[in-house]
Amino acid sequence: MELLLWGVLPYVAMVLFIGGHIVRYQYDQFGWTAKSSEFLESKDLRYGSIMLHWGLIFVLFGHILGLVIPLSFYQAIGISHTAYHYLAIGAGIPAGLIAFAGLLLLIRRRIMHRKLQQTTSLADKLALGALFIVIASGLSATFMNVDAQGFDYRESISPWFRGIFALQVQPELMSDVPVWFKTHILAATGLFVVWPFTRLVHVFSFPVMYLTRSPIVYRKQRNKKAS
Template identity: 65%
Template sequence: MEWLLWGIFPYLVLLVFIGGHLIRYQYDQLGWTVKSSEFLSKKDLRYGIMLLHWGIIFVFIGHVLGLIIPKGFYDAVGITKDAYHLLAIGAGIPAGLAAFIGILLLVKRRFTNPRVKQTTSRADTVALLALLVVVGSGLSATFMNIDSQGFDYRTTISPWFRGLFYFNVQPELMADVPVWFKTHVLASFTFFAIWPFTRMVHVFSLPFMYLTRSPIIFRKKRNKNAA
């Protein structure tokens, strides 16, 4: 079971993530969109979108600092465990709360606004609820580990995660990880598995063509009745 969850499942998710995007881009380019519902209703959208996006950005930065950068680097530059933990909690909780409140506002809007609900597909529902579980489980794990003497994921989850990228799979590192961290990791991988089949693909829709296209010229329409 340990090998299935922490050794095989991540690579299956990676295969689905990459393959799903390639297949969808090849056969469903017209569906490659966020399907904005702003024109249907702006209520709760502005604050929900802002909180979710800014929260996710800072949460992503925190995950890079905690998972990608080895603990030895922090030791080498003189950042102690307590200092790192204080930074992680001090920045992680506000960012997580912002993202969680943002997704709650969007979920509420999606399922209580009649016009928006009418245009909500099953994929939209799955994506929103999956993201809610990911953010909620991550925030719960942060609160459960608020004690500076608690679990140090930099010696377990972080090396396990980095090992996946150079095929040094070590599922034993996840054996003693608290259940709330395991829940967050599995929820995140599940979310990435369904990502290519939802509106989340819009994240990769970067408008590079705007850099090279000709400028659009706007001309003011003359008033025919003017003297």
């Protein structure tokens, strides 16, 4: 089971994530959008979307610092385990809470407005549900590990994560990881599996052409009768 969960499942999720995006782009380019429903309701969307997106950006940045950068780097520049831990907790919890609050606003918006209920697809429910589980499990894992002398994921989860991309996966590193961290990782893996089939694909839509297109000039049409 350890080999299946931490040695095989990550690559299955990676194939589905990459392959799903390729297939979606080839056969559903018109559906490659955030499918904005602002014209149906804008207040909750405005606050919820801003909170969710900015919260997730800071959470992602924190995950990069903890998972991608090896422990040896922090030791080389003199950052102790205690200092790193309090920095991660001090920044991670507020960012996670902001993202979670924004998500709850968006979920409430979908539930409370009848027009939005009618336009909410199964994929929308799947995306919101997956995000809820991932963020909630991540916050739970963080709160369960507030103690500076607690579990240091940089010694196990981080090298396991980097090993996936180096094709040197070591599932044995995950054997002693607390269950709340494992739950968060499995939830995130599930999110990546369903990602290509939901509106989350809009994350990879960058308006690059806006940087090179010619400016649009608007001119007021003169009233011929008045002239």
